[in-house]
Amino acid sequence: MRGAAMSLTAASGGFVVLLLTVSVVQGQDGWGVTYTSTKICAFKGSTVDIHCTYTYPPRIKGHNTTVERTFWFTKVQNKEPVDLRTDSDYTGRVQYHCAENSCTLIITDLRESDSAVYKFRFITNQDGGCFIGSPGVTVSVSDLQVQVRRSSEQVELRCHSSCNVADHPSYVWYLNGQKMEEERFSLRVSVNDHNRYSCAVKGHEDHCSPPVYPPVLPSVSVSPSGQIVEGSSVTLTCSSDANPAAKYTWYKENGHQQSQLFIRKSQLVFRSIQPSDSGEYFCVVENNLGMRTSRYIFIDVTYPPKLPSVSVSPSGQIVEGSSVTLTCSTDANPAAKYTWYKENDHKYHSQGPQLVFSSIQSSDSGQYYCAAENNLGMRTSQYIFIGVKYAPVLPSVSVSPSGQIVEGSSVNLTCSSDANPAAKYTWYKENEDSPKASGQIFTITDFRAEHSGNYYCEAQNERGRQNSTLHLTVGTSSPLLGNSAGMMNIIRLTLVVLMLIPLLLLILWTRRKKTPLSSTTEPNDYEETVEMDSPPVYEDVSDLKAVTAAETEDTEEQEDVV
Structure with a gap:
């Protein structure tokens, strides 16, 4: 390959500046x-003509x-120059105008990527x-x-x-595409x-500069669209048209306080968005020509209910018959729906954040909990x-052991009552001022005869007191409670007497039949015999169960009558 230098000429279309005028390669x-x-400097969008002439020996x-x-190239592949006509970057924009010993390259619609070193090559038939x-x-x-x-x-x-434009050319200004009078x-x-x-x-008005302008009203968008769920990734994008390019800043509205600066980028990205990120956001775009603020965009982060808290009103002691309100509250978005439950009771007791007892009863005591639910x-x-x-409710009293109370035996009296707080028990004997004992038992x-009598148990707590009475007697099978037990004992006594009368009559008739007619026995002697035979009847009576003191006195009167 050979190189030489000699004179040249160049032609250009559009606005082209020739920086050096001669280049000879020989x-x-x-x-x-x-x-x-x-060197050639040309404006973007213009057309450039690059001209050369070439020489070679006519005979070798x-x-x-x-x-x-002949062809022009800028690139070399596999050590071989690539013809511009086959280069995809120049498709439809390259023309060759070649004649004998000269060739012109024409490139239209110049791009900034066309900036390069262009060389001419010719190939002959010589070795x-x-x-x-x-x-x-x-x-x-440029x-x-x-x-x-x-x-x-x-x-x-x-x-x-x-491009270094020579001779200080004049410039033409345009306002919104319309030519202005200023030429400076x-x-x-x-x-x-x-x-x-x-x-x-001036003189090349068809190659106008790109316009400059302040930012237009920014648009804001959220991605992905739809419901924003806690923990998801969310991107806010701000976009505006401006030249020079605008700078972006994202802010969060803080009410009457100064807005919080978030980031100086066109995108605000939440990798794992949280409920605290909810709020109104806006972006500001700015260049040297001005500033614009976008509309507000509301970010509503949804999330399932947090652990609900429960409270009781009024606080303090809960008294039967009073009004009591249980309140359930949680943080959730969308707002949660509430349901109240009682432990071991599968049915719900109330729907809503409050469970109200207008007149609470002892049966309402227990463990309660609420469930808060939304679509998440x-x-x-x-x-x-x-x-x-x-x-305390009316106490119940009992005697242990049950059955006949034998003199000298040990007797336990038990008292029980339902109350909250738990009742305290005190035992009294009728007509005695001081208590006999405290406690349920x-x-x-x-047990002696002097222990017989009426006993009563008093159950007491801070809310009130109640008492119940029982009667104890030596030789009874059980305490006597009321007149019905006494009546039963009288009936039993009467039945025994009625059963013994026929037996006594039979004995008297038998004895009388055996006695001689001449007997000197008087009718009064007969009455004494009957009276002598009657003690077994009293023994039977003494074995009767559950006799009250009053009934005992009646029995003694009957004995006197007999």
Whole structure:
């Protein structure tokens, strides 16, 4: 491969700046390529023409030289240059205009990616007869831009290009696409002026700069859409159109306090969102031309009920007949529904956060709990014990051992009553001021006749007192409670007497039959015989059970009568 240097020319379409005007590449024996420039600066969207001429020896070793192929390239693959016409990056934008010993490359709709070094290559029929023009032409594609410089409440706009434009050309300004009268290098506007400004080099108005403008009203979105559940990943996105590009800041509204700064990015990401993240959010977008604030977006984090808490009102002691309210509360979103239950009772007692007893009874005592539920889950509270305070009910009394009370035996009197708090028991004997004993059980270890009488048990707590009475008698099988037991003993006594009368009559009749008619016995003697035979009757009577003191006196009167 050979290199040489000689004069060149270049042509360009659109706005093109030729930085160097001559580039000659020449090899030995007449081989060479001549470019019009080593550097070209062109604006984005314009068209550039890169021209060269080339030379070669007309005859080598008796053989005429002919050119078989010419092309331009920027890339080399497998040590072989790639023809721009086959490069996908230039599809539809490259043309060759080649004639004898000259060739022009035309690139339309220039892109910033087209910035590269372009070289020309031609291939001849001679052995080793190919030549590349080095170092080639460096093309820089630049976008005409409006530079923004802010000071206080004003903004200075300057038309700028990275290409060094010679001779201080004039510039044309555009307001919202309409040409302005100003033809100067810079322009001053106000902050938050919601207009669009662009510029162009005069004479090349078809290659206008991109417009600059403050942010438009930002839009905000939530991803994923739909219900936001505690622990899920949620992303808030703020977007706005602005040039220069805007900076983003996310805030959370804190009521009357200053809003809380969250993050200086267009996206606010919650990896595992929590209920405390619920609230109103907004974003602010800003560039040197102005600032805009988005609408508020409400983040409502849903979650299942937390562990419910339960309370009792009024606090303190719960008295039978009073009004009592149990309240269940929990934190949940959506709001929880409440159900009240009593331990070991499968049916619910109330639906709603409150369970109200307008007149609570002792039967309402027990363990209660509430269940809080929404569409995300259910939680149950801890148990709360309701102990209703009430006075003792009428005590029940009993004697042990049951059956006949034998003089000298040990007797236990037992008293029991339902009460809350538990009752205290005191035993009294009728017509005696001082108590006989305290406690549920009163024991008489050596029962004597003087122990007979009425005893009563008094059950007492802070809410009230009740008492019950029983009667004890020596020789009875059980205490006498009321007149019905006495009546039963009288009936039994009467039946025994009626059964003995026929037996006595039979004995008298038998004896009388055996006595001689001449007997001197008087009728009074007969009556004495009867009286002498009557003691067995009294013995039977003494064995009767459950006789009261009054009934005993009646029996003694009957004995006297007999």
